[in-house]
Amino acid sequence: MRLLLINPSNPLVSMTRIKESRWNRYRVWKPLGLMVLAGLTPPEWDISIVDENLGAPDYSAMPRPDLVGITAFTSQANRAYEVAAHFRNLGVPVVLGGIHATMCLDEAMQNADAVVTGEAESVWAEVLEDARHGRLKRRYDGGLADITKIPPARHDLLPEGYAFGAVQATRGCPLNCSFCSVTAFNGAHYRQRPVADVVREFESIREKYVLVVDDNLIGIRPEHIARAKDLFRALAQADLRKEWVAQATINFADDEELLSLAAKAGCRGVFIGFESPSPEGLKEIGKKFNLLKDRDFRASVRRIQRHGILVVGSFIIGLDVDKPGIGRHIAEVACRYGVDSLNVLFLTPLPGTRQWDRMKSDDRIALNTFPDDWKYYTLTFPVARYKHLSLNEIIEEATSCVRYYYSLPRIFGRVLSGLWGRRQPLITLVGNLSYRRNLRLSEKAFVGFRRYCGNAAGGPIAVARAGSRSANAE
Ligand code: B12
Numbered sequence: 001m002r003l004l005l006i007n008p009s010n011p012l013v014s015m016t017r018i019k020e021s022r023w024n025r026y027r028v029w030k031p032l033g034l035m036v037l038a039g040l041t042p043p044e045w046d047i048s049i050v051d052e053n054l055g056a057p058d059y060s061a062m063p064r065p066d067l068v069g070i071t072a073f074t075s076q077a078n079r080a081y082e083v084a085a086h087f088r089n090l091g092v093p094v095v096l097g098g099i100h101a102t103m104c105l106d107e108a109m110q111n112a113d114a115v116v117t118g119e120a121e122s123v124w125a126e127v128l129e130d131a132r133h134g135r136l137k138r139r140y141d142g143g144l145a146d147i148t149k150i151p152p153a154r155h156d157l158l159p160e161g162y163a164f165g166a167v168q169a170t171r172g173c174p175l176n177c178s179f180c181s182v183t184a185f186n187g188a189h190y191r192q193r194p195v196a197d198v199v200r201e202f203e204s205i206r207e208k209y210v211l212v213v214d215d216n217l218i219g220i221r222p223e224h225i226a227r228a229k230d231l232f233r234a235l236a237q238a239d240l241r242k243e244w245v246a247q248a249t250i251n252f253a254d255d256e257e258l259l260s261l262a263a264k265a266g267c268r269g270v271f272i273g274f275e276s277p278s279p280e281g282l283k284e285i286g287k288k289f290n291l292l293k294d295r296d297f298r299a300s301v302r303r304i305q306r307h308g309i310l311v312v313g314s315f316i317i318g319l320d321v322d323k324p325g326i327g328r329h330i331a332e333v334a335c336r337y338g339v340d341s342l343n344v345l346f347l348t349p350l351p352g353t354r355q356w357d358r359m360k361s362d363d364r365i366a367l368n369t370f371p372d373d374w375k376y377y378t379l380t381f382p383v384a385r386y387k388h389l390s391l392n393e394i395i396e397e398a399t400s401c402v403r404y405y406y407s408l409p410r411i412f413g414r415v416l417s418g419l420w421g422r423r424q425p426l427i428t429l430v431g432n433l434s435y436r437r438n439l440r441l442s443e444k445a446f447v448g449f450r451r452y453c454g455n456a457a458g459g460p461i462a463v464a465r466a467g468s469r470s471a472n473a474e
């Protein structure tokens with residue numbers, strides 16, 4: 001039995017545009033979900049994984065599979081449906097799974113023979129068995145898996161050449177921020193895999209650099225932190241000579257022992273969601289966690305950096321509290337905090353989140369011709385109506401933010417600071433220059449996006465601010 005697993009590309013961000021963007025980050029990361037699914041698949045299945053970010057193959061020239069499994073984030077959904085249609089036309093059954101299919105079940109059901117909602121561990125064997133006997137059900141619900149006993153992912157099934165391998169140590173996030181799908185999908189209960197399993201899986205990864213995909217690697221409670229320390233100790237002891245990056249909340253900075261162990265275990269960078277420069281913004285999106293302890297963000301960032309760990313700061317633009325000038329303000333705050341790179345994303349109503357519910361009920365989801373418009377849900381396009389910012393204004397705010405933060409003198413300032421603090425100045429230089437270069441690509445993309453919004457169903461409505469119904473709102 002032949003199983004084909006596919007990670008669809010998003011035409012707007014795919015690696016096939018590599019000539020335009022040498023540093024396009026989507027070719028960098030190995031898609032873990034499908035490797036996990038392959039790990040759950042019994043040996044009688046012959047498995048191939050296609051990551052369309054490496055270029056879509058000619059499917060008709062490939063051996064005919066007996067079953068196709070397709071994953072999708074929201075931004076990949078319409079391409080997922082195109083690929084599904086191709087195989088269904090040939091009579092090959094298609095199963096869709098992953099976050100988008102879970103959050104938009106009806107839409108996914110219209111485009112597949114079966115849909116797996118939630119985490120697949122508890123139902124995948126049944127899906128395969130049913131497919132083998134030609135009796136697929138329309139829906140399987142995996143819910144939340146017990147991750148204390150899952151087989152390792154099949155890291156061997158994708159080709160070499162990714163910059164980062166991928167591994168997962170925990171699932172779920174107790175913080176439940178209003179814009180984020182993680183708690184809705186993986187639950188608020190913070191689940192941790194056994195340390196030995198994670199270390200063993202780390203060992204099986206070919207790549208020297210690894211993305212630990214956890215949304216919050218260290219968690220927030222003392223017992224989470226204690227377990228993170230155990231993991232870091234075990235990784236350091238295993239001496240794998242891997243270097244890794246992860247995501248965490250700012251409390252990562254609060255424990256010197258944790259930081260020191262993380263660095264010894266190979267941690268070289270951490271992605272931290274600061275989200276908003278103002279307490280009102282943090283309250284609006286439900287990330288009050290960042291307000292605890294009267295935190296000095298600059299001092300927190302410095303404490304992390306002193307261990308040779310780079311800090312990427314992420315901010316969201318387009319909150320209801322954000323007014324003209326927010327772009328420059330975010331850039332200044334990110335410089336003040338001293339982060340090594342800045343990632344600024346548009347507030348995006350992702351299906352299944354409280355942000356979605358709120359914007360939908362206020363009729364503020366501007367790009368809503370689905371599934372077509374899902375491709376713009378990359379967080380790099382302003383797809384909603386923002387309270388104080390029109391389409392042109394929010395784009396201008398985002399570009400001015402990037403232009404300010406990534407000006408050449410500021411980049412060189414950061415590189416010097418990295419050199420001085422022995423914090424991988426070369427990586428800072430390359431990373432910062434790539435963000436700077438991506439600004440030009442984004443500006444080009446915004447021209448097309450504005451045109452698209454102007455022609456979209458409802459026309460001018462799509463470009464007005466929230467509450468306004470006139471193109472003059474621009
Ligand atoms: C790593 C990661 C990335 C990486 C790598 C992505 C990749 N291809 O693997 C990169 C950096 C490229 C990335 C990019 C983006 N990401 Co991202 N990412 C993640 C993250 C942190 C982990 C994903 C992961 O590996 N999970 C571990 C695996 C094991 O879980 P899984 O993929 O969910 O798979 C399980 C189930 O879903 C199911 N399953 C999955 N697929 C299938 C398929 C079938 C057939 C079946 C049966 C089951 C099944 O089985 C698996 C085992 O249980 C998630 C958060 C999260 N917790 O998922 C966000 C997340 C998926 N990303 C998100 C977003 C928004 C993006 C971006 C749009 C914007 C951004 N943040 O930069 C881009 C999109 C890029 C694109 N191509 O369009 C959102 C998606 C929300 C949504 N509704 O789509 C998430 C949930 C984060 C969030 N804050 O909400 N991301």
Ligand code: SF4
Pocket residue numbers: 173174175176177180181182183215216249273287
């Ligand atoms: S944004 Fe981060 S902290 Fe907030 S719910 Fe999502 S994963 Fe958790």
